[in-house]
Amino acid sequence: MAKKKSFAIIGANYFGLSVAQTLDEKKQYIKMFDINEEKLNLYLSDFDSVEGIVLDTTHKSALEKNGISQFDCVIVSLRSNMEASIITVLNLIDLGVENIIVNAKDNHHKRILVALGIDEDKVIIPDVLTGKLMATKSLFDIEGDLQSTDGEYSFTNIIVKDEQIIDKTINEAGLSTNKDFNIIQIKRNGKIVIPDEYTALKEDDTLVVFAKNNIINNLIEKIKGDWEDN
Known part of the structure; x- marks a missing residue:
């Protein structure tokens, strides 16, 4: 079994939930963050051990209060809102998060993320x-x-x-x-x-x-x- 790690998933959407499901099957520690409480509660009802946190991740202080820098990996899945994605990534960088994986909307989004310092192989364009x-x-x-x-x-x-x-x-x-x-x-x-x-x-x-x-x-x-x- 894989070594147990802690993961923060930002964005309760198809990509984020697919990642959460795979990690949950591997018995990893997972917290999912989303600004929409209704959506978060609905999607996470299928999970036994994934904790949901209602949070606007464009606010750096909110991320800091929730100990975001303590996670082994932070996965940003906000591809439908490029502005929120970029601001969230900037906040994570400012807070010293080292292992960041981002779900990008397109190559334009990817270029911006790479320019911000995200490793190219950690920017994922599912399509x-x-x-x-x-x-x-x-x-x-x-x-x-x-x-x-x-x-x-x-x-x-x-x-x-x-x-x-x-x-x-x-x-x-x-x-x-x-x-x-x-x-x-x-x-x-x-x-x-x-x-x-x-x-x-x-x-x-x-x-x-x-x-x-x-x-x-x-x-x-x-x-x-x-x-x-x-």
Whole structure:
């Protein structure tokens, strides 16, 4: 299980709630901030352990009183209101928050955030990311779900189902690391296994694979086999 950290999510919207759900599943400590009390109460009713705080985050003193600088990570999800997003980020920087991730509206919004000092890889434009993933899946006719892509390579999860590789080592299964792909980790019974070529594959292991886009379908076929057709 991941080390428990504290997260502040600013903005009770689809992106912020998706992040909260994932972190909540990992048993992390989460507080969500939003200016709209009704929306906050409605959305957080589905969570058992996410605390909601009604707050206007464009007010630096309000953020300071709520100990915003004590969180391990602050995620700003205010893409529909660029002004509020930028002011909130400026407040976080002034208050010494070091780990800031921002959901940006577009490239113009991103340029401003980067100019303010936010690392480029911590500014997320979901529409752009979704577009890249969909384009890559369509271009290479990839059957599995992609997690991210940089153009030539992508991350994907593949579940071990083919009887021909179950209980064989990665080397025996012909899945050793090469220039085209690498098995980064294995998710097994709620635990993470960092594999080497002698690691045995078990049925229902989830392999996190970094691979060239044009071979992902071949890997899916090799690892999953034709179990869905049986």
